[in-house]
Amino acid sequence: MHDQLQPTGSNSNVVHARGLTRRYGEGATAVDALRGISIDVRSGQLVAVMGPSGSGKSTLMHILAGLDKPTSGTVEIAGTEITELRDSKLTLLRREHIGFVFQFFNLLPMLDAEENILLPLSIAGERPDDGWLEELLRKTGLTDRRSHRPAELSGGEQQRVAIARSLITHPTILLADEPTGNLDSKTGSEILELLRDSADAYHQTIVMVTHDARVASIADRILVLADGMIVKELIGSSASEVLEVMSTLG
Amino acid sequence: MIRVALKGLLGRKLRAALTAIAIVLGVAMVSGTYVLTDTIKAAFSTVFSTVYKHSDAVITGKSAIGTDNGGGGNTQPPSLSGSLLTEVQHLPGVALASAGISDSARLIGHNGKVIGRGGAPGLAFSYTPSGQRFNPLTLIRGSWPAGPGDIAIDEATASRSSFPLGQTIGVVARGPEQRFRITGIVKFANVSSLGGATMAVFTLPTAQQLFHKNGQYDTIDVAAAHGVSPRRLVSEIRPLLPASAQVKTGQQQAQQATKDTSGFLTIFQDFLLAFGGVALFVGSFVIANTLSITIAQRTRELATMRTLGATGRQVLRSVLLEAFVIGSLASVVGLFLGLALAKGLNQLFVSFGIDLPQSGTVFATRTIVVSLIVGILITLAAALRPALRATRVPPIAAVREGAVLPPSRLARLGSYPAGVTIALAIALMLVGLFVGGLSTGSRLLAIGLGTLALFLGVAMLAPTLVPPLARVLGLPAAKLGGAAGSLARGNAARNPARTASTASALMIGLTMVTLVGVLAAGLRTRFQDSVNQLFVANYAVTATDNFSPIGIAAEQALRRVPGVEVVSGVRAGRGRAFGSNMNVTAVDPGVTRVMALKWQSGNPSTPAQLDGSGALVSKDWASANHLHVGSPLSLQTPSGTVLHLTVRGVFDPPKGGSQLGDLSISTTRFDTAYPNPQNLYTFVNIQGGATPANTGLLNMALSGFPDAKLQTKTQFTHNQLQGLTLLLNLLYVLLSLSIVVSLFGIVNTLVLTVFERTRELGMLRAVGMTRRQIRRLIRHESVITALLGATLGIPLGVVLALMVGVALKYPVFTVPVGTLVVFVLAAVIAGLVAAILPARRAGRLNVLEALQYE
Ligand SMILES: Nc1ncnc2c1ncn2[C@@H]1O[C@H](COP(=O)(O)OP(=O)(O)O)[C@@H](O)[C@H]1O
């Protein structure tokens, strides 16, 4: 079951994607969600992906997470080329290297917060590291709420559970698609803080999609997508600069 | 991971419970059957081991044609001669030998009618003080019979029919009713109930006289002298015995008797298990459907698990684990429910006149093991497809609304697999029905598998049939139900696979019910036709239970009625010819005036020319054995006599059954060859025909024979069909179990659908639908589903009946339209009943919550 995944690529980047395209449907009604995207993410970086609705952000995240396959192009995660992997290998890769945070939290309603956080380990049949669990609970401020079910938690708390869940396996890369999209702005800021914290404290590599310009203050790099292409890369920009770029794209 | 699966199950308790019910009922039927039949078997075994407990050896008569459980007629083995007792008593190894009579006699209640229901026997024994050590009966009150007018009866009869000590009671044995004074009340040790059987105990001389066995015995019980083993005793006795007697150790005798009854009980058991099987089969449809719906609803959850690193195999395992837990719980519940059901089944049989002995409830290990294994395996088998479906949930479904599962490889083939399955099913059935040279077992197997495959095939085809059918069947709903009706019609066709699978479960039960109903209707018309053809008498006399043979004294009494023109008795017994045992009948010359036989060879005067060696044979039997007028044949009787007969006539019996067997001899010959001859039927013609006055006259003549029943042609037809009617009703009751299972299937689907459409129902309420309209919506959908089941099941049942009819060379084809209409109405009512709970849940939805529901 636990046959080790041998790196197949040669790149030292955590994420190394080249020439990604993704076409939905066929013929006249076909939609090109991605039209040739290449990105590299170095270990420990926090990369923000921005862009108008329908620009292909989610599609990109799904492909990077191995949830979807590109029409063309290649993706290497932690040195493994994933676009050609069989489902079983891909599942192992996901277990070992990828954490995913969803816009709608996707917690299991019958499990309490702690059980939800530990779920990836129990799926992998691994023993939880109690110290790491306590650390994550503390960091996410859920220590008191660990035995509550999702229905008894606020949206922000639920998303913090989801983040802790994605961190519990020490993933090589954490992918988050609009983690604040379903939260009010104050709670959203807290989540962004938490992600930044994780990147700093645990040297966690993160790629996240967001509409929130305040991400400018926490991201190492901002990739701006429009019509399935990267139209701009901002490094060390201020929130107002980000807002300006965004407004020109509509 | 296991914990996650179990927690998930706990979170869906109602759904799990609804799924489980489908299995609970089937398992309960299996376990109930075992408990009931084991209990009856144990009772019989207790009876027999009690009877022979103190006998080291038992001598009984031995039928020359072997023991067989064949149909009508006196199957009593020949009696033992009186001198045998003295010889046995003089053997050195014998300490004590005691002879007795064991026969059957009817007790007559205060109302002048025979006591005892249905086919339960009236047992009769003799009592001798010297044989007391062998006596299996215990005296509860009073004393053992000591004089010619004394009788002891069993406790159950005494209390049920209120006969206290000292009262007189009527007894019918060979001749007219005789009255005896009750001196004792007895019971069988260790058995709580002998079923419907009654017991009568007389002194030995009285019994010999009563049963026309003067100087003869039926059994000799022997106790060995000190130090003589039963085996040695038996070998000492054996040389003394004539061919018509046998000796066994008490233990062997008990085992043999138990074995003889267990054959019948095994058939009974298989018969009941078959209904458990049908219920489980239907249950497997319900489970498969419920699980697929649940899995469809959990797509997002399963996909999330996949994104968190769960493999397809883990998903498969978690679904199967869930099924395993449901199956185990359901099987355990079913197992114990079976204990109660056993009692219910027994009540059912008692009410249908089948009253068998009972002792303490037997809950065998086999019952537990088989019930659990069958329940769990069926659940797992049913879960396999939904579980495989679950593995196809792609991780991306976690983030994409309304992601649809990729179609399975099978589904991509369209309706070909369904077509292939149906073709295979029909092929299997044709093989079972028509290919020659197969054993009955493999025939039944082929037909059974074929039927299963047919159900599967039609169920596979059903999704394609559902949309058009639902449009038609939903027409009344759409017309009458307003907006709710039209929506219901649309909803029924919205998820064809789901509706089809729900309806298919009901289809199975309805197919079986229809099959049985159509076949029964066919048998009924055929029988009526044949009575109409044969019966030209004014009256018929049979036993009060319609099928037991009765002594010929009643026939003699009828002859003395003034105005009587013909009294013709049809005797019945067993015999052996051409290597197999068969029913033998006997007729007198008058038979042609009361039965219109169709002659192939011979004429109405042939019966008068049968004399001592003539035989009358049926056309089919004649051709099977290459017989024609003048052919010799030999018939061996149970007492060992071989009759050398010559065929004098060949008649063509009507297809619907004949009162004459394949072989008939003259009554005069019969009465010398068979001790204690009995009549199965007695036909009477009287001046003036069937009139109230004549009925009165004849009944008066029969007043001494409470076990005889006078009837006109119409009554005769009705009475003779009573067995069939009972059987039919019994089958309906037993099949209703699988229909109940399928109703739970409808309930499941509707409950899950309501749950799934919470948001949509909230929206409908928000735009102004009333609670009542919502409930109506669900009810209509339920009725449409039930009608779909009827539309598939009833024609299928008719087709199956046709095939079976052809196979039995009995191509009766009477479609009982009225009955089928009743089935359709029953399906509609079933649909309404199934909708009660789901409709109430749907009506109770809180609009606001429903809209916020995620
Ligand atoms: N499953 C799908 N089928 C067809 N088109 C899709 C699908 N998912 C996304 N698209 C289309 O692809 C484009 C990019 O979508 P998406 O990646 O979701 O954009 P974003 O997340 O940036 O809003 C949009 O035009 C969208 O309509």
Ligand SMILES: [Mg+2]
């Ligand atoms: Mg998106």
